[in-house]
Amino acid sequence: MTQTQAPVSRLPHVEHGAQFTDTLVSATWTPATGWGPATRGPLTTFAMHPGMIGLHYGQVVFEGLKAHRQVDGSMAVFRPRDNALRFQRSARRLAMPEVPEEMFLQAVDAVVAADGHHIGDDPNVSLYLRPLLFASEANLMLRPANEYTFMMMAFVAGGFFGSAVEPVRVWVSRDTARAFPGGTGDVKCAANYAGAFLSQREAQMQGCHQVVWLDAVEGRWVEELGGMNLFFVRGSGADAEVLTPELTGTLLPGVTRDTLLTLATRLGYRSGTTRLSVSQWRQECADGTITEVFACGTAAVVTPVGAVRDGGTEWTVGDGAPGPVTMRLREALLDLHHGKAPDPDGWMYPVSTGGLHG
Numbered sequence: 001m002t003q004t005q006a007p008v009s010r011l012p013h014v015e016h017g018a019q020f021t022d023t024l025v026s027a028t029w030t031p032a033t034g035w036g037p038a039t040r041g042p043l044t045t046f047a048m049h050p051g052m053i054g055l056h057y058g059q060v061v062f063e064g065l066k067a068h069r070q071v072d073g074s075m076a077v078f079r080p081r082d083n084a085l086r087f088q089r090s091a092r093r094l095a096m097p098e099v100p101e102e103m104f105l106q107a108v109d110a111v112v113a114a115d116g117h118h119i120g121d122d123p124n125v126s127l128y129l130r131p132l133l134f135a136s137e138a139n140l141m142l143r144p145a146n147e148y149t150f151m152m153m154a155f156v157a158g159g160f161f162g163s164a165v166e167p168v169r170v171w172v173s174r175d176t177a178r179a180f181p182g183g184t185g186d187v188k189c190a191a192n193y194a195g196a197f198l199s200q201r202e203a204q205m206q207g208c209h210q211v212v213w214l215d216a217v218e219g220r221w222v223e224e225l226g227g228m229n230l231f232f233v234r235g236s237g238a239d240a241e242v243l244t245p246e247l248t249g250t251l252l253p254g255v256t257r258d259t260l261l262t263l264a265t266r267l268g269y270r271s272g273t274t275r276l277s278v279s280q281w282r283q284e285c286a287d288g289t290i291t292e293v294f295a296c297g298t299a300a301v302v303t304p305v306g307a308v309r310d311g312g313t314e315w316t317v318g319d320g321a322p323g324p325v326t327m328r329l330r331e332a333l334l335d336l337h338h339g340k341a342p343d344p345d346g347w348m349y350p351v352s353t354g355g356l357h358g
């Protein structure tokens with residue numbers, strides 16, 4: 001794998017998620033009126049009632065997707081329809097009204113058309129879009145709300161080509177679980193993340209970057225990594241096999257995960273889903289069966305996993321450096337994002353200007 005000396009991103013270092021842009025799209029739902037019109041305005045603070053249901057009982061779901069500058073200078077969003085559908089699934093799970101796909105895409109168009117200039121023509125950065133749906137009714141009865149607010153905002157997300165690809169060290173959580181059968185692990189609801197922060201902090205105290213989540217029933221099967229999905233590579237070269245944990249209902253079906261399964265096949269690797277226990281993970285790293293491990297997600301893109309820590313035991317994956325299959329998949333994904341590769345599945349969504357009025 002050739003690792004060319006990439007230019008350092010022009011962005012000054014700003015924490016991921018802190019560099020908001022200017023625009024906010026919002027709309028309100030009530031049982032009587034359904035969805036009101038989505039309007040575009042400035043992103044600013046807003047007044048809310050302290051007794052808002054979303055704030056107390058966690059009736060809040062969100063999404064995350066990105067708009068990228070294309071080689072022809074236009075802007076395109078990666079698979080927004082898939083995010084719109086997942087947003088609807090998340091809403092249904094929390095007894096909330098669904099945002100119609102059409103309205104979701106209109107909001108995407110409006111935010112990207114208004115704020116796309118924030119990333120200039122710099123391929124090192126992208127515009128991260130954050131759709132949010134929350135219960136905005138003021139009422140403290142323990143029941144689903146009768147008023148909901150949909151919002152879409154954006155922030156500038158930092159350098160991929162510019163930053164070196166640093167493998168992460170991960171820590172296996174044994175005391176806490178992220179998700180359990182029948183719970184909300186397969187949807188993007190706010191509470192899933194609040195429940196994970198303590199373990200994230202523990203991982204950092206252990207010198208690790210991220211938490212490996214195991215299934216909650218047997219405490220044995222590897223599910224995902226922080227807010228990312230995991231992939232394992234067995235073998236190498238043309239014989240490499242690219243595998244990810246199967247969707248059991250307790251892990252989040254990532255758009256990036258789905259994309260990489262397809263890209264792996266397109267690149268000629270065998271790919272598919274599996275069940276892998278932590279002890280198998282350790283054993284197969286020791287005997288050389290597993291050669292590479294990486295995490296993926298909209299924010300993380302493709303991030304190599306270099307080492308794993310489980311209690312007092314620690315092992316490296318391969319030689320601890322980013323592997324060739326990982327880097328090839330990462331490059332294929334970035335090429336797709338920037339309109340540099342064929343898009344037979346129609347995943348890139350060109351942004352239309354105009355749309356919503358302020």
Ligand SMILES: *Cc1c(COP(=O)(O)O)cnc(C)c1O
Nearest residue numbers: 227228229252254255256297298
């Ligand atoms: C969002 C998320 C992912 C990644 O999903 P993408 O659609 O690829 O961004 C994986 N795991 C969890 C827990 C997530 O919240």
